[in-house]
Amino acid sequence: MMPTSSPQRQLVSAEDPSPMEGDDHGGFHERLIIRKTSVETQTQDDSYYQRKITPRVPKRCKIAVYLATGTAVVMEPDKGSSVTAKDLLDALVESEELALSPYASNVFSIWMASSFLEVQLKPTQQPLGVRKNWKGLLHNYSTATHLEAESDDPRICLRRSAYLTKREEMRLKDSKILELLYAEARHNILSGRYPCESDDYASLGSLQAGIEMGSFNPEIHTVDFFRQNQRQFLPEHVCEPTWIPSFILGRKKTSPSVMLLENFRRIPPTTPSRKLVRKYLELCWALPYYGSAMFHGQVESPSKGLWSFLDSPDNFVLLAINNHSLHVIDYYRNRILVGARFENVRVELGWPSAGLPSHHESNPNCFPCLFIQFLQSDNNRQSKMLQIFSKQAPMMDSLITRFHRAKCREEEGSDDVDGVGNNDAASDIEGDFLTLKTVTECGLETSCLTNKLGELSLATFDENGVCVSQTGSWAFSQ
Secondary structure (H helix, E strand, O other), rough: OOOOOOOOOOOOOOOOOOOOOOOHHHHHHHHHHHHOHHHHHHHHHHHHHHHHHHOOOOOOOOEEEEEOOOEEEEEEOOOOOOOOOOHHHHHHHOOOOOOOOOHHHHOOOOOOOOOEEEEEEEOOOOOOHHHHHHHHHHHHHHOHHHHHHHOOEEEEEEEEOOOEEEEHHHOOHHHHHHHHHHHHHHHHHHOOOOOOOOOHHHHHHHHHHHHHHOOOOOOOOOHHHHHHHHHHHHOOOOOOOOOOOOHHHHHOOOOOOHHHHHHHHHHOOOOOHHHHHHHHHHHHHHOOOOOOEEEEOOOOOOOOOHHHHOOOEEEEEEEEOOOOOEEEEEEOOOEEEEEEHHHHHHHOOOOHHOOOOHHHHOOOOOOOOEEEEEEEOOEEEEOOOOOEEOOHHHHHHHHHHHHHHHHHHHHOOOOOOOOOOOOOOOOOOOOHOOOOOHHHHOOOOOOOOOOHHHHOOOOEEEOOEEEEEEEOOOOOOO
């Protein structure tokens, strides 16, 4: 057994090749002091200490951040792959390509998005780290198959923050910020994420034409021109078929191309582009689901007629959630199935198998669900409950909870801005087409905004909370 050395014997000389060895912290501290006071030791071991102490320089990398305009800004952050979402956002705001005002950091956020999942990153999250773990996120929060998850290529995007309120957005004056918000609203309109009446799509499309093509030119902007380019200004489900000759279709006043032309013709030629951008946003602000974060889910529809003995079919839907309401969107038929403000609904998160969050790991067909309970409009003593199946249900519940808490902290005041919207802002554009039928005709049976409860499998409860009727696969113990 080796004898225990005293602290004095542990002091090393310049010839000692192992300066990091030692039994106690005190001895190690003394060795460092002696080396710092020895010129000979510093000369021999400077390279050793430099190799050990010098912090590792992050590996440089290029990151492409996609904008709603369809372009991308390529950044090369100093922190390399360890750059955070806040760092990336600040760099974008300060970049020469965008030249945004500092307030843009409060308007936009960094998102990671693909066709399966869209996530707004927290300021401290690392976008490249999230991208690296994307397959795991798809496994937990999407219905993507293994092959789909392997091939999915998410994009880092600059988008409107889900926490920005309409009230805050309507106060914005910066033209460059408004242009980015316009581009994002245009994308949501053209992709069908914001359901509207056909006439409203034509109104918005004509404003888009004025922004992107300038003043009306009768020699260029004809019915045939808009018919051939209608997909540029209208959602796919609104467009008329182009393979049918125009002389067969005729030129009805209600055809999309004719409505685009007529609305575009009525825009005053001297109207500046910035006012058209503002007017486009004003019309979009009137939509109750504007600025919503989108989630994927499934709802049951009741089987009818001869098929009533079969299992109820599931419909794939989008859940649009903003800071004051939620809407269930029938994406394929471009309409709202049900929508309500938070003060009129009660939302609960449900897990399969007696509330075990990990149960869907062993049974991939067993999803968590979101229960939405709301009062029946024609009978205030009864309430309806809808069950939405989705792996993203925990994310929805977390976002709704955050909005509810923020609402409770708000000072008492008017909330009109976050409702139907306020179109009284100054504008030089006049005409009937500026009023959205989607909003003014809300409540009519044919309106895309009217709740369509008859097409959903619901449970009905009386004022005592007793289930009195149920459709689909609902099963309650009474």
